[in-house]
Amino acid sequence: MLPFEIEKESFRMIDEILGETTINPLHAPLIKRAIHTSADFDYATNLCFSDHVVERAIQALKNGAHIVTDTQMAKAGINKTTLASLGGEVHCFVADEDVAKRAKEEGTTRSAIAIEKAAELNYPLIFAVGNAPTALMKIKELIETGKLSPELVIGVPVGFVNVVESKEQMMQVNVPYIVAKGRKGGSNIAAALCNALLYMAVNRQI
Amino acid sequence: MLPFEIEKESFRMIDEILGETTINPLHAPLIKRAIHTSADFDYATNLCFSDHVVERAIQALKNGAHIVTDTQMAKAGINKTTLASLGGEVHCFVADEDVAKRAKEEGTTRSAIAIEKAAELNYPLIFAVGNAPTALMKIKELIETGKLSPELVIGVPVGFVNVVESKEQMMQVNVPYIVAKGRKGGSNIAAALCNALLYMAVNRQI
Numbered sequence: 001m002l003p004f005e006i007e008k009e010s011f012r013m014i015d016e017i018l019g020e021t022t023i024n025p026l027h028a029p030l031i032k033r034a035i036h037t038s039a040d041f042d043y044a045t046n047l048c049f050s051d052h053v054v055e056r057a058i059q060a061l062k063n064g065a066h067i068v069t070d071t072q073m074a075k076a077g078i079n080k081t082t083l084a085s086l087g088g089e090v091h092c093f094v095a096d097e098d099v100a101k102r103a104k105e106e107g108t109t110r111s112a113i114a115i116e117k118a119a120e121l122n123y124p125l126i127f128a129v130g131n132a133p134t135a136l137m138k139i140k141e142l143i144e145t146g147k148l149s150p151e152l153v154i155g156v157p158v159g160f161v162n163v164v165e166s167k168e169q170m171m172q173v174n175v176p177y178i179v180a181k182g183r184k185g186g187s188n189i190a191a192a193l194c195n196a197l198l199y200m201a202v203n204r205q206i
Numbered sequence: 207m208l209p210f211e212i213e214k215e216s217f218r219m220i221d222e223i224l225g226e227t228t229i230n231p232l233h234a235p236l237i238k239r240a241i242h243t244s245a246d247f248d249y250a251t252n253l254c255f256s257d258h259v260v261e262r263a264i265q266a267l268k269n270g271a272h273i274v275t276d277t278q279m280a281k282a283g284i285n286k287t288t289l290a291s292l293g294g295e296v297h298c299f300v301a302d303e304d305v306a307k308r309a310k311e312e313g314t315t316r317s318a319i320a321i322e323k324a325a326e327l328n329y330p331l332i333f334a335v336g337n338a339p340t341a342l343m344k345i346k347e348l349i350e351t352g353k354l355s356p357e358l359v360i361g362v363p364v365g366f367v368n369v370v371e372s373k374e375q376m377m378q379v380n381v382p383y384i385v386a387k388g389r390k391g392g393s394n395i396a397a398a399l400c401n402a403l404l405y406m407a408v409n410r411q412i
Contacts, residue, residue: 001367042246071283073283162212163245
Protein backbone atom coordinates (compact mmCIF):
# COMPACT_ATOMS: atom_id res chain seq x y z
CA MET A 1 0.00 0.00 0.00
CA LEU A 2 1.17 3.53 -0.78
CA PRO A 3 1.24 6.09 2.09
CA PHE A 4 -1.90 7.82 0.80
CA GLU A 5 -3.77 4.49 0.63
CA ILE A 6 -2.68 3.65 4.20
CA GLU A 7 -4.01 7.00 5.39
CA LYS A 8 -7.30 6.52 3.52
CA GLU A 9 -7.78 3.04 4.98
CA SER A 10 -6.89 4.35 8.47
CA PHE A 11 -9.60 7.02 8.24
CA ARG A 12 -12.07 4.39 7.01
CA MET A 13 -11.28 2.27 10.09
CA ILE A 14 -11.63 5.31 12.37
CA ASP A 15 -15.05 6.00 10.78
CA GLU A 16 -16.06 2.40 11.35
CA ILE A 17 -15.07 2.53 15.04
CA LEU A 18 -16.77 5.90 15.56
CA GLY A 19 -19.91 4.29 14.09
CA GLU A 20 -23.01 6.20 15.07
CA THR A 21 -21.19 8.80 17.24
CA THR A 22 -22.74 12.20 16.46
CA ILE A 23 -20.07 14.58 15.17
CA ASN A 24 -20.47 18.01 13.56
CA PRO A 25 -19.30 17.42 9.95
CA LEU A 26 -17.05 20.51 10.08
CA HIS A 27 -15.38 19.22 13.25
CA ALA A 28 -15.02 15.65 11.96
CA PRO A 29 -11.76 16.07 9.99
CA LEU A 30 -10.06 17.57 13.06
CA ILE A 31 -11.39 14.95 15.45
CA LYS A 32 -10.42 12.11 13.11
CA ARG A 33 -6.91 13.47 12.55
CA ALA A 34 -6.39 13.76 16.33
CA ILE A 35 -7.49 10.12 16.64
CA HIS A 36 -5.28 9.15 13.68
CA THR A 37 -2.19 10.56 15.41
CA SER A 38 -2.90 9.01 18.84
CA ALA A 39 -5.26 6.04 18.29
CA ASP A 40 -7.07 7.57 21.26
CA PHE A 41 -10.83 7.80 20.77
CA ASP A 42 -11.21 10.18 23.73
CA TYR A 43 -10.65 12.92 21.13
CA ALA A 44 -14.09 12.11 19.73
CA THR A 45 -15.58 13.72 22.83
CA ASN A 46 -13.00 15.97 24.48
CA LEU A 47 -12.40 18.50 21.67
CA CYS A 48 -14.38 21.73 22.15
CA PHE A 49 -14.93 24.21 19.33
CA SER A 50 -16.04 27.84 19.56
CA ASP A 51 -18.81 28.92 17.16
CA HIS A 52 -17.83 28.87 13.47
CA VAL A 53 -14.18 28.33 14.43
CA VAL A 54 -13.41 25.90 11.59
CA GLU A 55 -14.76 28.18 8.83
CA ARG A 56 -12.85 31.12 10.32
CA ALA A 57 -9.60 29.18 10.69
CA ILE A 58 -9.78 27.92 7.09
CA GLN A 59 -10.33 31.50 5.90
CA ALA A 60 -7.39 32.72 8.00
CA LEU A 61 -5.11 30.05 6.50
CA LYS A 62 -6.30 30.97 3.00
CA ASN A 63 -5.44 34.60 3.83
CA GLY A 64 -1.86 33.57 4.67
CA ALA A 65 -2.04 33.26 8.47
CA HIS A 66 1.17 32.12 10.16
CA ILE A 67 1.21 29.46 12.89
CA VAL A 68 3.00 29.84 16.24
CA THR A 69 3.75 26.69 18.27
CA ASP A 70 5.04 26.30 21.83
CA THR A 71 7.36 23.35 21.02
CA GLN A 72 9.79 22.31 18.31
CA MET A 73 7.93 18.98 18.22
CA ALA A 74 4.64 20.61 17.18
CA LYS A 75 6.53 22.70 14.61
CA ALA A 76 8.16 19.53 13.24
CA GLY A 77 4.76 17.86 12.86
CA ILE A 78 3.01 20.60 10.89
CA ASN A 79 2.88 20.23 7.09
CA LYS A 80 5.03 23.22 6.19
CA THR A 81 4.77 22.61 2.44
CA THR A 82 0.99 22.97 2.50
CA LEU A 83 1.21 25.98 4.82
CA ALA A 84 3.77 27.64 2.52
CA SER A 85 1.49 27.05 -0.50
CA LEU A 86 -1.01 29.34 1.26
CA GLY A 87 1.66 31.91 2.16
CA GLY A 88 2.16 30.91 5.79
CA GLU A 89 5.08 29.82 7.98
CA VAL A 90 5.49 28.15 11.37
CA HIS A 91 7.28 29.96 14.18
CA CYS A 92 8.53 28.61 17.51
CA PHE A 93 10.68 30.89 19.65
CA VAL A 94 11.00 28.75 22.79
CA ALA A 95 14.62 27.72 22.11
CA ASP A 96 15.82 31.24 21.18
CA GLU A 97 18.69 32.62 23.27
CA ASP A 98 17.04 36.00 23.84
CA VAL A 99 13.90 34.20 25.08
CA ALA A 100 15.89 32.11 27.57
CA LYS A 101 17.70 35.25 28.78
CA ARG A 102 14.49 37.27 29.29
CA ALA A 103 12.73 34.35 31.02
CA LYS A 104 15.60 34.10 33.51
CA GLU A 105 15.64 37.86 34.12
CA GLU A 106 11.87 38.02 34.63
CA GLY A 107 11.60 34.77 36.62
CA THR A 108 9.03 33.29 34.26
CA THR A 109 8.93 30.43 31.74
CA ARG A 110 10.55 30.46 28.30
CA SER A 111 7.15 29.37 26.93
CA ALA A 112 5.50 32.59 28.16
CA ILE A 113 8.28 34.85 26.83
CA ALA A 114 8.22 32.99 23.48
CA ILE A 115 4.52 33.91 23.16
CA GLU A 116 5.33 37.58 23.88
CA LYS A 117 7.94 37.48 21.11
CA ALA A 118 5.46 35.84 18.72
CA ALA A 119 2.83 38.50 19.49
CA GLU A 120 5.13 41.03 17.81
CA LEU A 121 4.91 39.27 14.44
CA ASN A 122 3.09 41.29 11.79
CA TYR A 123 0.94 38.50 10.37
CA PRO A 124 -2.50 37.11 11.12
CA LEU A 125 -1.63 34.45 13.72
CA ILE A 126 -2.86 31.00 14.71
CA PHE A 127 -1.45 29.78 18.05
CA ALA A 128 -1.05 26.03 18.54
CA VAL A 129 -0.18 25.14 22.15
CA GLY A 130 0.45 21.44 22.81
CA ASN A 131 2.61 21.57 25.88
CA ALA A 132 2.78 24.65 28.11
CA PRO A 133 -0.19 25.93 30.11
CA THR A 134 1.91 29.06 30.79
CA ALA A 135 1.93 29.74 27.03
CA LEU A 136 -1.86 29.51 26.99
CA MET A 137 -2.16 31.82 30.01
CA LYS A 138 0.17 34.35 28.35
CA ILE A 139 -2.01 34.32 25.20
CA LYS A 140 -5.09 34.93 27.39
CA GLU A 141 -3.36 37.87 29.13
CA LEU A 142 -2.24 39.47 25.84
CA ILE A 143 -5.73 39.15 24.34
CA GLU A 144 -7.40 40.59 27.43
CA THR A 145 -5.01 43.56 27.52
CA GLY A 146 -5.60 44.25 23.82
CA LYS A 147 -2.06 43.33 22.77
CA LEU A 148 -2.97 40.31 20.67
CA SER A 149 -5.87 39.36 18.46
CA PRO A 150 -5.27 35.87 17.08
CA GLU A 151 -7.28 34.25 14.30
CA LEU A 152 -7.44 31.05 16.35
CA VAL A 153 -6.05 29.53 19.55
CA ILE A 154 -5.54 25.76 19.55
CA GLY A 155 -5.28 24.97 23.26
CA VAL A 156 -4.26 21.36 23.75
CA PRO A 157 -1.51 21.31 26.39
CA VAL A 158 -1.18 17.88 28.03
CA GLY A 159 -0.55 17.11 31.65
CA PHE A 160 -1.31 17.31 35.28
CA VAL A 161 -0.40 20.72 36.74
CA ASN A 162 -2.55 23.75 35.76
CA VAL A 163 -3.40 22.10 32.44
CA VAL A 164 -7.13 21.47 32.93
CA GLU A 165 -7.55 24.93 34.50
CA SER A 166 -5.66 26.76 31.73
CA LYS A 167 -7.89 25.17 29.11
CA GLU A 168 -11.11 25.96 30.99
CA GLN A 169 -9.96 29.59 31.31
CA MET A 170 -9.06 29.83 27.61
CA MET A 171 -12.64 28.86 26.70
CA GLN A 172 -13.86 31.95 28.60
CA VAL A 173 -11.81 34.30 26.41
CA ASN A 174 -13.46 36.06 23.47
CA VAL A 175 -11.36 34.41 20.76
CA PRO A 176 -11.93 31.57 18.27
CA TYR A 177 -10.65 28.41 20.00
CA ILE A 178 -10.25 24.67 19.67
CA VAL A 179 -9.53 23.15 23.09
CA ALA A 180 -9.11 19.57 24.34
CA LYS A 181 -11.02 19.47 27.61
CA GLY A 182 -9.26 17.61 30.44
CA ARG A 183 -5.68 16.45 30.79
CA LYS A 184 -5.11 15.13 27.31
CA GLY A 185 -3.45 16.83 24.35
CA GLY A 186 0.15 17.19 23.25
CA SER A 187 2.42 18.48 20.51
CA ASN A 188 1.28 15.66 18.22
CA ILE A 189 -2.38 16.67 18.72
CA ALA A 190 -1.58 20.37 18.16
CA ALA A 191 0.17 19.51 14.89
CA ALA A 192 -2.61 17.13 13.80
CA LEU A 193 -5.28 19.81 14.31
CA CYS A 194 -3.23 22.34 12.31
CA ASN A 195 -2.79 19.79 9.51
CA ALA A 196 -6.50 18.96 9.42
CA LEU A 197 -7.28 22.69 8.96
CA LEU A 198 -4.55 23.02 6.32
CA TYR A 199 -5.92 20.08 4.32
CA MET A 200 -9.43 21.55 4.50
CA ALA A 201 -8.04 24.91 3.33
CA VAL A 202 -6.47 23.34 0.22
CA ASN A 203 -9.36 20.89 -0.35
CA ARG A 204 -7.08 17.87 0.05
CA GLN A 205 -8.98 14.61 0.35
CA ILE A 206 -9.16 13.25 3.96
CA MET B 207 6.26 26.90 40.03
CA LEU B 208 9.50 26.31 38.12
CA PRO B 209 9.48 23.82 35.23
CA PHE B 210 11.31 21.19 37.32
CA GLU B 211 8.79 21.58 40.16
CA ILE B 212 5.89 21.21 37.69
CA GLU B 213 7.44 17.99 36.36
CA LYS B 214 8.00 16.66 39.89
CA GLU B 215 4.42 17.40 40.89
CA SER B 216 3.15 15.84 37.65
CA PHE B 217 4.98 12.60 38.39
CA ARG B 218 3.61 12.65 41.95
CA MET B 219 0.08 12.92 40.55
CA ILE B 220 0.76 10.11 38.07
CA ASP B 221 2.00 7.95 40.98
CA GLU B 222 -1.15 8.76 42.92
CA ILE B 223 -3.42 7.77 40.02
CA LEU B 224 -1.45 4.59 39.34
CA GLY B 225 -1.96 3.75 43.03
CA GLU B 226 -1.48 0.06 43.68
CA THR B 227 -0.87 -0.90 40.01
CA THR B 228 2.01 -3.41 39.99
CA ILE B 229 4.87 -2.07 37.89
CA ASN B 230 8.44 -3.35 37.57
CA PRO B 231 10.54 -0.58 39.20
CA LEU B 232 12.95 -0.53 36.23
CA HIS B 233 10.04 -0.06 33.82
CA ALA B 234 8.32 2.57 35.94
CA PRO B 235 10.28 5.65 34.75
CA LEU B 236 9.50 4.76 31.12
CA ILE B 237 5.82 4.04 31.75
CA LYS B 238 5.41 7.24 33.77
CA ARG B 239 7.13 9.38 31.16
CA ALA B 240 4.87 7.94 28.43
CA ILE B 241 1.87 8.82 30.61
CA HIS B 242 3.36 12.27 31.33
CA THR B 243 3.54 13.06 27.60
CA SER B 244 0.04 11.78 26.74
CA ALA B 245 -2.02 11.79 29.97
CA ASP B 246 -3.05 8.35 28.73
CA PHE B 247 -2.93 5.68 31.43
CA ASP B 248 -3.19 2.88 28.85
CA TYR B 249 0.61 3.07 28.79
CA ALA B 250 0.61 1.57 32.30
CA THR B 251 -0.42 -1.73 30.73
CA ASN B 252 0.39 -1.71 27.01
CA LEU B 253 4.18 -1.29 27.15
CA CYS B 254 6.05 -4.59 26.74
CA PHE B 255 9.72 -4.99 27.68
CA SER B 256 12.13 -7.74 26.65
CA ASP B 257 14.24 -9.26 29.44
CA HIS B 258 16.76 -6.86 30.99
CA VAL B 259 16.10 -4.32 28.24
CA VAL B 260 16.28 -1.25 30.50
CA GLU B 261 19.67 -2.16 32.02
CA ARG B 262 21.03 -2.92 28.54
CA ALA B 263 19.68 0.31 27.03
CA ILE B 264 21.14 2.42 29.84
CA GLN B 265 24.52 0.73 29.32
CA ALA B 266 24.31 1.34 25.56
CA LEU B 267 23.58 5.05 26.12
CA LYS B 268 26.47 5.28 28.58
CA ASN B 269 28.67 3.72 25.89
CA GLY B 270 27.72 6.50 23.46
CA ALA B 271 24.94 4.82 21.47
CA HIS B 272 23.28 6.99 18.82
CA ILE B 273 19.50 7.15 18.37
CA VAL B 274 17.72 6.77 15.02
CA THR B 275 14.11 8.01 14.71
CA ASP B 276 11.58 7.56 11.90
CA THR B 277 10.18 11.12 12.16
CA GLN B 278 11.46 14.67 12.62
CA MET B 279 8.88 15.01 15.42
CA ALA B 280 10.46 12.23 17.48
CA LYS B 281 13.90 13.73 16.81
CA ALA B 282 12.63 17.14 17.97
CA GLY B 283 11.32 15.64 21.23
CA ILE B 284 14.49 13.86 22.33
CA ASN B 285 16.73 15.64 24.84
CA LYS B 286 19.74 16.12 22.60
CA THR B 287 21.79 17.92 25.27
CA THR B 288 21.62 14.93 27.61
CA LEU B 289 22.32 12.53 24.74
CA ALA B 290 25.34 14.60 23.64
CA SER B 291 26.69 14.58 27.22
CA LEU B 292 26.96 10.79 26.83
CA GLY B 293 28.53 11.05 23.37
CA GLY B 294 25.39 10.29 21.31
CA GLU B 295 23.45 12.03 18.54
CA VAL B 296 19.97 11.66 17.00
CA HIS B 297 19.62 10.80 13.31
CA CYS B 298 16.53 10.90 11.11
CA PHE B 299 16.99 10.38 7.40
CA VAL B 300 13.35 10.28 6.27
CA ALA B 301 13.40 13.78 4.71
CA ASP B 302 16.74 13.30 2.88
CA GLU B 303 16.65 13.79 -0.89
CA ASP B 304 18.61 10.60 -1.64
CA VAL B 305 16.15 8.65 0.52
CA ALA B 306 13.13 10.05 -1.35
CA LYS B 307 14.82 9.25 -4.69
CA ARG B 308 15.64 5.65 -3.75
CA ALA B 309 12.17 5.04 -2.29
CA LYS B 310 10.61 6.16 -5.58
CA GLU B 311 13.00 4.01 -7.66
CA GLU B 312 12.40 0.92 -5.51
CA GLY B 313 8.64 1.47 -5.08
CA THR B 314 8.85 1.39 -1.27
CA THR B 315 8.42 3.91 1.57
CA ARG B 316 10.89 6.62 2.53
CA SER B 317 10.66 5.28 6.09
CA ALA B 318 12.05 1.89 5.03
CA ILE B 319 14.88 3.39 2.95
CA ALA B 320 15.75 5.78 5.81
CA ILE B 321 16.27 2.74 8.07
CA GLU B 322 18.57 1.15 5.45
CA LYS B 323 20.60 4.37 5.39
CA ALA B 324 20.75 4.44 9.21
CA ALA B 325 21.92 0.82 9.32
CA GLU B 326 25.15 1.97 7.64
CA LEU B 327 26.07 4.23 10.58
CA ASN B 328 29.17 3.05 12.47
CA TYR B 329 27.82 3.52 16.00
CA PRO B 330 25.96 1.34 18.47
CA LEU B 331 22.35 2.16 17.55
CA ILE B 332 19.01 2.55 19.31
CA PHE B 333 16.02 2.71 16.93
CA ALA B 334 12.96 4.68 18.06
CA VAL B 335 9.99 4.15 15.73
CA GLY B 336 6.88 6.18 16.57
CA ASN B 337 5.16 6.35 13.24
CA ALA B 338 5.96 3.92 10.43
CA PRO B 339 5.26 0.18 10.66
CA THR B 340 7.32 -0.15 7.44
CA ALA B 341 10.35 1.21 9.36
CA LEU B 342 9.82 -1.46 12.03
CA MET B 343 9.47 -4.20 9.39
CA LYS B 344 12.69 -3.02 7.69
CA ILE B 345 14.54 -3.20 11.04
CA LYS B 346 13.22 -6.77 11.51
CA GLU B 347 14.41 -7.75 8.01
CA LEU B 348 17.89 -6.26 8.50
CA ILE B 349 18.31 -8.00 11.87
CA GLU B 350 17.14 -11.34 10.51
CA THR B 351 19.50 -11.13 7.53
CA GLY B 352 22.43 -10.26 9.80
CA LYS B 353 22.82 -6.73 8.47
CA LEU B 354 21.89 -4.91 11.68
CA SER B 355 22.38 -5.59 15.38
CA PRO B 356 20.78 -2.74 17.34
CA GLU B 357 21.24 -2.18 21.05
CA LEU B 358 17.49 -1.59 21.37
CA VAL B 359 14.38 -1.23 19.22
CA ILE B 360 11.65 1.06 20.57
CA GLY B 361 8.61 -0.01 18.53
CA VAL B 362 5.73 2.34 19.19
CA PRO B 363 4.20 3.20 15.81
CA VAL B 364 0.62 4.45 16.16
CA GLY B 365 -2.30 3.69 13.93
CA PHE B 366 -4.66 1.39 12.19
CA VAL B 367 -3.03 -0.31 9.18
CA ASN B 368 -0.34 -2.99 9.85
CA VAL B 369 0.57 -1.29 13.12
CA VAL B 370 -0.60 -3.94 15.60
CA GLU B 371 0.86 -6.70 13.40
CA SER B 372 4.25 -4.99 12.97
CA LYS B 373 4.60 -4.66 16.74
CA GLU B 374 3.60 -8.28 17.40
CA GLN B 375 6.18 -9.40 14.82
CA MET B 376 8.91 -7.20 16.31
CA MET B 377 8.46 -8.94 19.66
CA GLN B 378 9.33 -12.27 17.98
CA VAL B 379 12.74 -10.96 16.86
CA ASN B 380 15.83 -11.75 18.90
CA VAL B 381 16.64 -8.15 19.88
CA PRO B 382 16.14 -6.01 23.00
CA TYR B 383 12.80 -4.26 22.53
CA ILE B 384 10.29 -1.91 24.13
CA VAL B 385 6.96 -2.14 22.30
CA ALA B 386 3.52 -0.59 22.88
CA LYS B 387 1.08 -3.43 22.26
CA GLY B 388 -2.00 -2.46 20.24
CA ARG B 389 -2.74 0.61 18.15
CA LYS B 390 -1.32 3.27 20.44
CA GLY B 391 2.06 4.96 20.33
CA GLY B 392 3.43 7.93 18.41
CA SER B 393 6.43 10.18 17.94
CA ASN B 394 5.77 11.78 21.33
CA ILE B 395 5.81 8.36 23.03
CA ALA B 396 9.00 7.33 21.17
CA ALA B 397 10.72 10.53 22.33
CA ALA B 398 9.42 10.16 25.91
CA LEU B 399 10.77 6.61 26.19
CA CYS B 400 14.19 7.74 24.88
CA ASN B 401 14.23 10.61 27.37
CA ALA B 402 13.31 8.32 30.29
CA LEU B 403 16.28 6.07 29.41
CA LEU B 404 18.57 9.11 29.01
CA TYR B 405 17.59 10.48 32.44
CA MET B 406 18.20 7.05 34.01
CA ALA B 407 21.61 6.91 32.27
CA VAL B 408 22.68 10.26 33.80
CA ASN B 409 20.95 9.62 37.16
CA ARG B 410 18.68 12.65 36.75
CA GLN B 411 15.90 12.74 39.30
CA ILE B 412 12.49 11.60 37.89
